[in-house]
Amino acid sequence: MSISDREPSRVPRRRDARESHDRLISAAQREFTARGVNASLERIARDAEVSIGTLYRHFPTRLDLLMAALRPQLGQFLEGATSAMEIDDPWNGFVYYLENLFRVQAGDRGFNDFLSRRFPGNAETERIHDLMCQQIDDVLTRAQDAGAARPDITLADIVNLIWSNGRMIDATNTTAPNAWRRHLYLMLDAYRAERAHPIPEPPMTEEQLYDAMVHLSEAS
Structure with a gap:
């Protein structure tokens, strides 16, 4: 049998695989948005009209599926971060960022969960989180170098704000x-340099922050 003889049967299989892949991503986006990163994979497979085995053939781990589902939100967020750095006024850039x-966080519970946690051992999620932290x-x-933001704010303080905002979103989204x-x-007013007063508690170290984000992932 020649290659051309086999091709007609291969094309429908490839098309079916692409369609299954696309349906899985659409179903995962709906479920992760509504229920967070712990959404039922069985339900996602059922909504996509495929077997759970097919889901795992396309996405071997939950994080593989999550990252595929979050790609549009991550792209929107990362583009916004680039835009923030292009704003002339550093304080306005910080506010825009x-x-x-938080706008993206408010619209997607899965993205909210992803922002708040670390998933050690997964190179892709670690890369994205490292990029977010750098941004x-x-x-x-x-903003601090411009004298607009108080100099004692750290990355950990911003992550604390992400955590508290996440709880607020859960409580008020409906x-x-x-x-x-x-x-x-309200918090931005507290971050302004002219509002700074001594704080009796030091910020978390980078190691403490990382461990806390891993703990959230393990406790879920």
Whole structure:
């Protein structure tokens, strides 16, 4: 049998695989958005009209599926971070960065969970988290160097804000879905350099912050 004889049967199989792949991503986006990173994979497979075995053939781990589902949100967030650094006023860039971050966070529970946690052992999630942390540090340091943001804010303080905002989103998303913006702007006033007062507790170290984010992942 020649290669051309086999090709017609291969093409439908490839098309079926692509369609299954696309349906899985669409179902995963709906479930992760609504239920977070611990959404049922069985339900995702059922909604995509495939077997759980097919799901695992396309996405061997939950994190593989999560990263595929989050790709649009991650792209939106990372583009927003680039835009923040292009704003002339460093304080306005810092505000833009945080508002863009929390807007994406508010619209997707899976993204909210991903922001809040670390998944050690997975190179792709570690790379994305490291990039996010670097971006936070860049926009924050720029505002601090300009004398606009108080100099004692650290990455850990911003992650603390992400955690608290995540809980607020969970509590208010059906009753007051924009409540997070009020909380953010109240905190931004606290971050201004002219509002700085001594803080009796030092910030978490990078090691403490990482361990806390891993703990959230393990405890879920």
